[in-house]
Structure formats: C-alpha cells, structure tokens
Amino acid sequence: MSRETSLVTADWVAENLNNPKVVIVEVDEDTTLYAQGHIENAITFHWREDLQDGLIRDLISKEKFEALLSKSGISNDSTVVLYGGNNNWFATYAFWYFKVYGHADVRLLDGGRKRWELDARPFVTEVPTRTATRYVAKERDNSIRAYRDEVIAAIGSKNIVDVRSPAEFSGELAAPAHLPQEGGQIKGHIPTAKNIPWSKAANEDGTFKSDAELKEIYQGAGVDLAKDTIAYCRIGERSAFSWFVLHELLGVNNVKNYDGSWTEYGSLVGVPVAVGA
C-alpha cells in the first residue's frame, strides 16, 4: 500500500490503453457520463445496479462479485485501473470494494475524469468487448469495513472522521449540494467525530496532494493515526476516498470505511447526535 502501488497518472493510463493485463473501469455517480464518452477501452460498472445488492442494503455477495468480474473479462491477475467523475468519489468506493474482496492489483487514476478532461485528452464512445473469465474472489475483508455497532462503540475512544462538507457536518445541509436537500434522516454528525472534508486531500484539479501535505491534514486536525480510525460520509463513497488517502497513500493499516454512513447512523433510534461546527 503506497502511492506507487495504488495510484497511476493520466500519462501511465495513456501508455497502457491497449495493455492486455490492464482493465480500465469507469465508475460514476452520474451514470450517464460513460455513454457520453470514456477513456478508450474502458468498461463501466454502475454503482447501484452492479455494486449494490438491490434487495437488502449491502455490498453484492462474493458470488455476484465473481460473476460481475468474470463477465467483465477481469482476471485475478488483472491490473484494474479505476477512474470516474466527481473527483473519483465512486471510483474510490469501487477501489475499496475490490480490496474488500481481495483483488491483488487495483489502482486509481489520479484526478479521474476531471484531470483527463482538463488535459483535453480524448474520450471515445465505443464500448469494448472483453472475453469472459472465471474470477475467484476472496472472503470479505472486514478489517477495512466498519459496521454501526462498532461506530457507536468508537464514540469517544477511536478516531471518527466525518469527511462530509462543513455544512453537512454542522447540520445545515442534509446531502451534498449537487443533490436535492430531501434526506429523510435527521441532520448532524456522530459525537466526537472530527470534520476533515475529503476535499482537503485533493488539489483543485482532483489529483491528490503530496504525502507530507496529506499527513499534516489529519495530524493538524488532531487525529492520532496510531489509533484506530473510522471514516464516514453520507453513503460511504466520499469516505472511501478518505479511506484511500489514509490506507493506500499513507499506508495507515487500522482504517475502516463505514459505508452505512450518515444515511444509516442518522436513521438509528436512540443514538447520540451532535450538531454545530
């Protein structure tokens, strides 16, 4: 786990578009983007239809993950490169997902779709055809996934990092500001959580800041990285971004993503909630 093994540049991707070992996968929040244009030879996963169980609220099962990767032509020894819109939010969620199921070599395109677009690099609309494989996933790695009871127990003892915007943390907004403000759950944050917005870790073009800068963002906010850390947001995708920063770029092992996040916590009966900055 390091910048060298987890992150690739746009130049690297441009040089590996036709590398048979590399499978480029776009994962967007706005799922219409791929059809409008994507990196040559990239396939796409739909974050809801492909990556959510659909019946219960959970990740898809190991068997379904194996079926998805098999039909997508991804092998156990493939180098999977993920990228997406909205500063890679859903691409980092997919990255975390690949790690939950134990994929060996998965990387993120630094800056995602935005950096690619700002560089005026080409997009195509052709959808590649890939030969199916027989992918075998590992059992879920729960050392990188937090569940609600663990989060409640962590209040006041472990690091809890709320990576949403300050307006969501304080309770002013119920959702990111590009979505209608109609969240059913109450507003606020988990008590003792520190608000370190995911965006602190990114440059304006969507690429990651340097390791030294990243370390200072967390330590400067009073997060003792020697202690266990749980990151959360609203539905677990922005916190996957911050999980990526801590776990993959900075190599901090004891970090979990709470993918239930505020849509789960803010709906629980009787749990403590804090509001204000």
Add this chain to the structure above:
Amino acid sequence: MRTCGATPGGPSLDGIDVTKQTVIQGVILKEGENDSVPNGAPVTNGHVRLLDASGEFTAEVPTNLEGQFRFFAAPGSWTLVVQAPGARVEKKIVAAQGEPTDLVIQI
C-alpha cells in the same frame, strides 16, 4: 450554439419545488453575444465547484451537454469556481431559498 433570442440559463426547474430549495444554477458559455444576449457556445467539458463562505469545498458538478449546472445549497454567501481546459473563473453570489439564482457565466 444557442439561437439568437433564446434566454440562456440553467436547466429547467420543472418538477422542482423551488419554494423549499435554495437553487444555484446557470450555464457556462464561451465568450460571444448577439444583440446583448450571451450566445457563445456552451462549455460541455467544464466543472463547477461550490465553495462555502469560508472557501471550503461543498460540491462539484460537470457541465451537461448544454453547458449547464445546478446546485441545491442553503441560503447565504457562496463562491462558484468554473474550471475548463485552459480556463478558471470565480464568481461570488448570495443565494436565497425560494428564489433560484440563475447565472450566465462566460469564460
């Protein structure tokens, strides 16, 4: 290219209860006008970023095929940062609930 006489601005508000939302929206156009109406080509590969009063990132959207964008914010002061290949423009605004802010930003 927009036709002469069309009113530029953000996406249609049909189906959105604007009385309950603080809408900030608009269109990003390349420079150009006709009879004082901005009508430059829409910027379809732009990104619009919404910063709060302290300059902190709150949200970001790519422009659509019409060059348009929209946010659902809270009443108060905000800054929009428009990024496109070779361009960056900042615009400060004050948003209110029930009165959509509809902008034409030329880059």
